[in-house]
Amino acid sequence: MAAPPLEIRGQAYPMTAFSPVPRSRRWILSILMWVFSRKYFTLQFARNLMFIHFACWQPVRSDRFPRLSEDQPEEELKNDYFLFTTNFNGSWDQYIDAFGLIRKVRTGLNAIWFTSKGFPGPWPIRPFKRYIHYFEYELDYYYNAYPSLSVRDIVSATTLGNGLDDFVKQTRDIDSPGLFFDKYHSFLSNSASYLGGTRSEDVRHRHLHHVHARPRGLQL
Amino acid sequence: MSRYKKENQTLHTSLVTLSPIEYRHDDPDGRLKTISDTLEYQAKLSVNDPAKQIVQCCPAVHMARLQIIDNVIPEMGQHPPDSLKSKYLLFVAEVDGSVDDFLDALYNGESDPFDWANEEDNRRAHADFVHNVWGQCIGYPEDRGCVFFRQYMHRCRIKVRLPFAAYNYTVAEIHEARDIQVKFADFVEANQGLGPDELFSRWQTFVEEYDPFASTGHLSLKKGLLRGDHHSISRKSLVESHMLTSSSDDRPPIDRGQ
Numbered sequence: 001m002a003a004p005p006l007e008i009r010g011q012a013y014p015m016t017a018f019s020p021v022p023r024s025r026r027w028i029l030s031i032l033m034w035v036f037s038r039k040y041f042t043l044q045f046a047r048n049l050m051f052i053h054f055a056c057w058q059p060v061r062s063d064r065f066p067r068l069s070e071d072q073p074e075e076e077l078k079n080d081y082f083l084f085t086t087n088f089n090g091s092w093d094q095y096i097d098a099f100g101l102i103r104k105v106r107t108g109l110n111a112i113w114f115t116s117k118g119f120p121g122p123w124p125i126r127p128f129k130r131y132i133h134y135f136e137y138e139l140d141y142y143y144n145a146y147p148s149l150s151v152r153d154i155v156s157a158t159t160l161g162n163g164l165d166d167f168v169k170q171t172r173d174i175d176s177p178g179l180f181f182d183k184y185h186s187f188l189s190n191s192a193s194y195l196g197g198t199r200s201e202d203v204r205h206r207h208l209h210h211v212h213a214r215p216r217g218l219q220l
Numbered sequence: 221m222s223r224y225k226k227e228n229q230t231l232h233t234s235l236v237t238l239s240p241i242e243y244r245h246d247d248p249d250g251r252l253k254t255i256s257d258t259l260e261y262q263a264k265l266s267v268n269d270p271a272k273q274i275v276q277c278c279p280a281v282h283m284a285r286l287q288i289i290d291n292v293i294p295e296m297g298q299h300p301p302d303s304l305k306s307k308y309l310l311f312v313a314e315v316d317g318s319v320d321d322f323l324d325a326l327y328n329g330e331s332d333p334f335d336w337a338n339e340e341d342n343r344r345a346h347a348d349f350v351h352n353v354w355g356q357c358i359g360y361p362e363d364r365g366c367v368f369f370r371q372y373m374h375r376c377r378i379k380v381r382l383p384f385a386a387y388n389y390t391v392a393e394i395h396e397a398r399d400i401q402v403k404f405a406d407f408v409e410a411n412q413g414l415g416p417d418e419l420f421s422r423w424q425t426f427v428e429e430y431d432p433f434a435s436t437g438h439l440s441l442k443k444g445l446l447r448g449d450h451h452s453i454s455r456k457s458l459v460e461s462h463m464l465t466s467s468s469d470d471r472p473p474i475d476r477g478q
Contacts, residue, residue: 014285016310020295020302033381035393054283054314056234057382065236065308066376068359073243073305081292082228083378085238085312087283112382117295135293138308140259141286143275145391149398154387157397164404168427177420184419188408195405 011150012053012087013095016143017081018078021059023069025115029082032112049098049105050151055086057112082116082141087152096132160194163187231390232282234383235313235322239357241288243306251356252288252307258352259286274349277342278325282391284313286353309357316390323373326350327366384394 036057046052062077071185088095099105100122109122120127146154167187174180242251265273275284289308294301315322329346350369354360359375361368389397405424411419 010335012283014283016285016287016312018289018292020292020298025462036381036382050386052384053386054232054234055237055384056312057384058236058378058380060238060378064378065304065306066240066359068240068357068375071243072240072358075305077292077302077304078298083310085236085285086252087314108422121459134296137287137289137293139285140256141263141266143273143281143284146394146398149394151386153398154389154394156389157401158387158389159392160401164400171423172427175324177416179229180420180423181416184423194401195408 011089011148011153012144013090013092013133014139015084015086015088015092015095016137016139017084017132017135018137019082019084019113019116019119019131021082021115022117023062023078023080026059026061026080028082032115033057033059036112044104046105046108049102051089051095053087053089053151055088056084058083079117082113087144089152093129096129097125100128117129132150142188156194156196160191163191163194231316231388232383232385233315233317233319233322234380235311235315235319235373236378236380237309237311237373238289238378239309239311239354239372240306240359241309241357243358255309255353256288258349259288262349274326274329274346277329277346278315278322280316280322280325281398282314282316284311286311306358309353314385319373319377320370323358323370324366327369363475 060081060083062080065075099109106122113119122128122133171180171183275281287310291304292302295478327350329342360372411422
């Protein structure tokens, strides 16, 4: 059943991919997941990109698909599956390009995804894009609590909020307009980079993305 | 102490569930169609009338998606190809605080102190949404009630092995920070080129307008100006609720770094 094209308001684009992993590599994937989920491993490569809001990588074992009734037939899959969900800014192509083109990201991706069957590696980019495209699923419904905000917008707003708090505290006892004037302009020059595109008019004009989910089972 | 502080204590939870819908090919009871129609309606609302979306009424949700997995996509060239015997409903949500609180809010709706008249309608709309989506899935209990819904979702839950979040703020904090940022940007724009006396005077008015030294000691918007003010969730309550639930929950912390 083909879902209708989904219209997504705002700057975050969702993607879901479900790729097969041979059962023989199950233990390798488990170890990798364990290593990557440790606190000392901060997935810094993803954070540095500043365009991924949230992402999840998780293996789903072929014998762990929920079976909630005696009537429901048991799944008999030959492979385990690797579920990848992400919410990112920008277009699908930009996102995949970043994965392929940035070396640190490429390394991180290779480490996480090399267990998936047929994974061509993030470089060269064309086979990688075809791979992701092939295993991507259509969305039926998507919700975003702050559709007009990118990751950078959120980081800017919270950084400015912290700075503004400090500034208010520092200046609340100042009686001299001249002294305040200097401090205000000093604060402003330090914070200018966090104010771009923030006028209330800009915020009111939230734009609309028309996202046509990629067809299921695309033949290459 | 910074207002929007990055802490090791995670406030987010990634919820992923996979609920079996139907294993018969022709969908004789129309379950798949009911789910599909409900999601299509909600997807249309997200464009035409976003405030009426059911998920919009759950203040702790950052992002959520629902999709029908009608089959796995087999590896290229595999013969015979892998095939699912049942269709599944995948639900992924990034939420603040505990999953149980979120599921309760999804089932019951969040009470709106400014709109008591619509309270019952709101509650019914939420319960109907849950019934038209998860209620169509295999194994969903006959009884209606958020407790049963919660139990069902936990049976369908898939343990998230590697979650990632770029920031560690609640939805309410993000909206608040953005509102303050916009107000401040407007102030800067409106007061460019003023002399010290005039600027000082206007700044004091600006600060007073936003109730600067309320109990938190932070610059904060006055009640009513803040978007979703009645929905805001304090960081402290989230941390406490997380600590209460974390002992019985084996999910790993979301990686955030420092």
